[in-house]
Amino acid sequence: MSGNRRRFFQDAAFFGAGFLGLAESLGGNTPANDPQTAREMEQGRHHSPYSKHAKKQVAPVPAGPDPFLPMVAPDLVDLPHEVDGGVKVFRLVAEPVKRKIAPFKTIDVWGYNGSSPGPTIQVQQGDRVRIIFENKLPESTSIHWHGLEVPIEQDGVPWISQKPIAPGEKYVYEFTVHQEGTFFYHSHGAMQEMMGMIGFFVAHPERTYKPRADHDFGVILQEWAVLPNNSVPNTAAMEYNWLTFNGVSAPAITPMIAKLGSRVRLRIINMGMDHHPIHLHGNQFVLTGTEGGRAPESTWYPMNTVLVGVAQARVVEFEAKYPGSWMVHCHLPHHMMNSMMDLLRDRAIETANTTDAKALSQMETLAESVPFEHVHHSPIAENANSVPGFPQDAFMEMGMDEAVVKPETHGLPPNWSAGMMGMMTLVRVLPDTEYERMMRRIEGKKTDENVEHPHKS
C-alpha cells in the first residue's frame, strides 16, 4: 500500500464521524463517496475537509453509466420501453407482417410488432431488462438472445431451455445485461429465421467507447427466395433472388447521413444462408467489434471489406474525411441485383439472343409497373447485338429516383437509383452546412430546398 493511500485510510477512519456531520450539512454528499474527491484524497492532494485548503463541496455527481448515442438502423424503428422498478420493460409481439422490399414488391413475412426485421432493442450494459413476449403467429415460437450471456432458462430454445410458446400465449423473459456490444434476438426455428424473425439487440457500454463515435448505424443482412407473382418467401430454398438491408432492397434503402469530419460506426449482422463481404467505397475502416463485443484497439487494422458470416456481427468504424455519397454494399455479384421476374410477368428473361429491340420492349413492360423515369439503357455499341456475351449489364439500369424519393436522397445526381440494386446503400458524407440542411429536411422542417423535387405525374 502506498504512503498516500495509507494516509487516506487513516484520515478516513479518524474523521469518519466528522464526514457524516459534514455530509448532512452539504445535502448528503460525503467527500469519500464523491469519486473526484476520493481520487484526490488517494493521490494525497486532499487530505481532510477540515484543512484550510478544503474546497467547498459541489452537488454530487452520480456515478451512473455514461449517456449513450443510440444506434440508427435505417428503415427500422426502435422498440420503446417503460421502466418498472428499475427494470426496462419491452413488449414484443411475434406476428405476420407485410414488408415492402421494393417499390413494386411487397412480401408476406413474419416479424415483430409490425416490422420485419423486428424493431431495435437498445439497452445499456448493467441494465435489467424484461421482455413481455406475445405469440401471434399460427405456430409455436420462442426468442433466443443471440450472444447474450443469460441464465439457461432465458436462452429461448424450444424443449431445451423452455417449452415452445404456443399461438396466443405470452411469455416473460428477464435478465441482466452485463455485456456491451452488438447482439440480436431471433426465433430459434430455422424456417422462422428465414421468414424474417430477427432484430437488433444493442447493449451500449457503461463507459463510452474510445474513440467516441459521432454516428452509429446498423444494418441487418437478409436474403429471400420469392417466386414471380408470389409474395411468400420459399424458406427451404438454397438460392435467393432478393437481397435486403434492414428488410429493404436498393435503391429503396434509406441512405445513411454523416457529417464531414465525424467518426462513423457501422454495425452489421447477418441472418441468412450466405456470408456477405460488405465493402465501403473511398474509405478505410477498422474492425472494432464482433458479436462478442468490443475488440481491443491493438487488434484493429485497416480494411474496406468485412466478411459478415451467418450469425455474426461485425462492427467497423471510420473517419468520414471525404465528402461524397459512398457506397456500402455486399460484393457478391449476385447480391448486387434485384429480381425483375415479377415485372416481366409472363415474359421470360432471355439469357441468349436478347436484342436491343427485345430488351427495350421488356423494359416498356416494366415501366407500366413501376414509375421508371426512363426505359432506355446506357450507350451501347452499334454492333452490340453481334458480340457474343452481349448484353450483361446494359439493360439493368432502370432509374426510379422518384419512386424511392425521401429527404435522405435529396441532392443525389439524376438517375442515381439506376446504379443501385440488392444489398447496397450509401453513406453520404456532407459538409457542415449541407449536413445541417439535411437534418432539418429529415426532421420535416421547411427549408427553401425541400419544396423543389416535384414528383413526376
Ligand SMILES: [Cu+2]
Ligand atoms: Cu451478399
